[in-house]
Amino acid sequence: MSDLFASSALSVSELNRLAKNLLEDNLAGLWIAGEVSNLTRAASGHYYFSLKDSHAQVRCAMFKGTAQRFPALKEGDHIEVCGRIGIYEARGEFQITVSEVRLKGLGRLYEAYERLKAVLQGEGLFAAERKRPLPERPERIGVVTSLAAAALRDVVSTLKRRAPEIPVIVYPAAVQGADSAAQIARAVQTASERAECDVLIVCRGGGSIEDLWSFNEEPVARAIAACRIPVVSGVGHETDFTLADFAADVRAPTPTGAAELVSPNRAESLQSLRQAEGRLKETLRQRYYDASQKIDWLSRQIRHPRQKLDAQRVQAETLSRQLRYSLQTVCRFQRQNVARQSQLLRHLRPDTRQADAWLAQLQADLARGRRRIMADKAQLLEKQAGLLQAVSPQHILARGFSVVKNSRGQVIRDAALLKQGQKLHITFFEGEADVRVTGEQAQPDLFDFS
Numbered sequence: 001m002s003d004l005f006a007s008s009a010l011s012v013s014e015l016n017r018l019a020k021n022l023l024e025d026n027l028a029g030l031w032i033a034g035e036v037s038n039l040t041r042a043a044s045g046h047y048y049f050s051l052k053d054s055h056a057q058v059r060c061a062m063f064k065g066t067a068q069r070f071p072a073l074k075e076g077d078h079i080e081v082c083g084r085i086g087i088y089e090a091r092g093e094f095q096i097t098v099s100e101v102r103l104k105g106l107g108r109l110y111e112a113y114e115r116l117k118a119v120l121q122g123e124g125l126f127a128a129e130r131k132r133p134l135p136e137r138p139e140r141i142g143v144v145t146s147l148a149a150a151a152l153r154d155v156v157s158t159l160k161r162r163a164p165e166i167p168v169i170v171y172p173a174a175v176q177g178a179d180s181a182a183q184i185a186r187a188v189q190t191a192s193e194r195a196e197c198d199v200l201i202v203c204r205g206g207g208s209i210e211d212l213w214s215f216n217e218e219p220v221a222r223a224i225a226a227c228r229i230p231v232v233s234g235v236g237h238e239t240d241f242t243l244a245d246f247a248a249d250v251r252a253p254t255p256t257g258a259a260e261l262v263s264p265n266r267a268e269s270l271q272s273l274r275q276a277e278g279r280l281k282e283t284l285r286q287r288y289y290d291a292s293q294k295i296d297w298l299s300r301q302i303r304h305p306r307q308k309l310d311a312q313r314v315q316a317e318t319l320s321r322q323l324r325y326s327l328q329t330v331c332r333f334q335r336q337n338v339a340r341q342s343q344l345l346r347h348l349r350p351d352t353r354q355a356d357a358w359l360a361q362l363q364a365d366l367a368r369g370r371r372r373i374m375a376d377k378a379q380l381l382e383k384q385a386g387l388l389q390a391v392s393p394q395h396i397l398a399r400g401f402s403v404v405k406n407s408r409g410q411v412i413r414d415a416a417l418l419k420q421g422q423k424l425h426i427t428f429f430e431g432e433a434d435v436r437v438t439g440e441q442a443q444p445d446l447f448d449f450s
Helices: 012-026 107-122 150-162 180-194 218-226 243-247 255-262 266-301 305-348 353-390 393-398
Strands: 031-041 047-052 057-062 078-088 093-103 141-145 168-172 199-204 231-235 403-405 423-427 432-436
Touching (some): 012 078, 107 218, 150 255, 199 255, 231 255
Parallel strands (some): 141 168, 141 199
Antiparallel strands (some): 031 078, 047 057, 403 423
16 A cells, blocks of 8 residues: 555654543553552652552552541552542653552451441540550450460560569450350450459550451450450551550550560569668668767767766855855945945934924814814703794694594695595504494593583
8 A cells, every 4th residue: 555545643742642632541440459559748748659460560549638538658568549530641651640548458347347336436536535554463364366366475475574473364266267256255354353363464566457447346346345454455457456455554566565564573572672771771871870870979078977066066155156156246336225225214314393283283272173073062062952842733632632634644734634434544642543433423432521
């Protein structure tokens, strides 16, 4: 065929655009599984990596907005991605622009994990205020795990090394398999009901998420949250997180870490005891030294009783001499003072003889005046008594008169004022009498001729 009739050639840009449209139209909505390699995180927050399997690899780009919705990717992660499959036109490179990410083969498990976690968290099973502190020195330690698990050997060897004196009680349960979650929950409930230990370790070694899934089951999480004993969860490795970790009072990164958390370090305890012993010995040594110094000082202060007695005798004699001298001085001073006062009194004593004579004359004149006044007053009193006796009512009554009064004590001066039956009171010179007025005329006296 002649070149004149050949179709025109496509440019590279047209080819890449055509391939891009073809891929985007026919490969939409696919999930691709592989291992992360050549991971780069740009300063902008975008991720660039290769997704590979044992035979091939494909370039992937995950922009910042998408990356923020998922856990950070790590080199070697086995993931499944979904996004726009096409070609980067500028370089003609086949790539996937990632919009969704999930762990390889575990999408449904992870979704179930997140749903159950949200439900339990909403009920408050993971609340910080529910967490209890671990005992500093437990008397017994309980362990929930499989008897065949390497985690049990790690826990027991750690406890034997750190605190061999603390007994360990094992509550056996399968930690992997169909019925393992129910067995773990029953073992935790048994430990809670028996209350034989002070702290409980729930543990198993590392493994895949399928191996650890028993510790993501709802019965296990609820049993741990309801346990009356403080629970330490040591499941898997440090990067593994299960619902048992959130429900427990304390999460340990590994079973060995859990054993270290619940047990006091015997070596550290012995070291603390040795340090305390050293401090005690040093304190006792210092006190002994101080006491010996004090005893030496006191021994130097001790004197024989005779020495003290002699000193007190000398002091007593000195005080006695001082007292005698003081008394003599005071007495001499007082005698001199008395002499001066006596001499001064003699000079200041007045002459009272003339005043005494004048006072005697006044006393005599006063006595004579008092006798004269008393005589005059007595004479006047006798005269007044005579006059009083002359006008005395008793003197009048003695002559035969009487005083008539009504019941109100008023003197009756007019017989016309009397009423028949009126009660009267009559006072005589000797005695008194009550009478009543009658209507009869008084009987004339036989000797009355007037």
